Amino acid sequence: MSQPSRTIPFPLSKLNDARDLVEVRCSYCKRAHVYYPTDLIQLFGDVDVDSLSGRMKCESVPGGHGFLKVERVFSGSREMVGKKIRRLVAIQVKRVPVWKEE
Ligand SMILES: [Zn+2]
Numbered sequence: 001m002s003q004p005s006r007t008i009p010f011p012l013s014k015l016n017d018a019r020d021l022v023e024v025r026c027s028y029c030k031r032a033h034v035y036y037p038t039d040l041i042q043l044f045g046d047v048d049v050d051s052l053s054g055r056m057k058c059e060s061v062p063g064g065h066g067f068l069k070v071e072r073v074f075s076g077s078r079e080m081v082g083k084k085i086r087r088l089v090a091i092q093v094k095r096v097p098v099w100k101e102e
Contacts, residue, residue, distance in 0.1 A: 009048040012037040020072040021085065022049065026058035028065035034073060034080070039088035 015022065015037040022040060025032035044055055050070060057064030073080060 010050070011046045012041050012044075012049060013046045015049065015072055016041075018072075019075045021075050021080070022052065023071045023073045024052065024056055025069045025071070026060065026065050027069055029058065029060045031058060031060060033086045034083055035086050036088075039086075042088060043091065 012022070020037070022035045022037060023032055024035065040052065044052065047055070049072065053067045053070045056068055056070075058066075058068060
């Protein structure tokens with residue numbers, strides 16, 4: 001059996017050190033957003049970059065469009081010129097009631 005091309009996890013914090021950003025794209029509706037690794041760490045923890053493809057969801061439809069394409073982009077690269085970066089403003093915590101009969 002052949003192994004996946006990359007088996008060593010690559011945590012988000014490594015992108016921070018390299019001044020890389022994360023681009024997350026939905027291949028179905030072509031929507032893409034660029035994020036700072038620090039913002040994503042706040043949300044998901046210092047997880048493997050590739051694992052974001054299953055953790056994040058396309059926001060076009062409820063439930064998303066399945067797996068997203070995740071790529072690292074160097075912040076100083078030419079393709080980043082004039083591009084907007086999505087910043088994390090707040091994390092809303094949903095209050096979920098848990099009941100018990102007594
Ligand atoms: Zn989509």
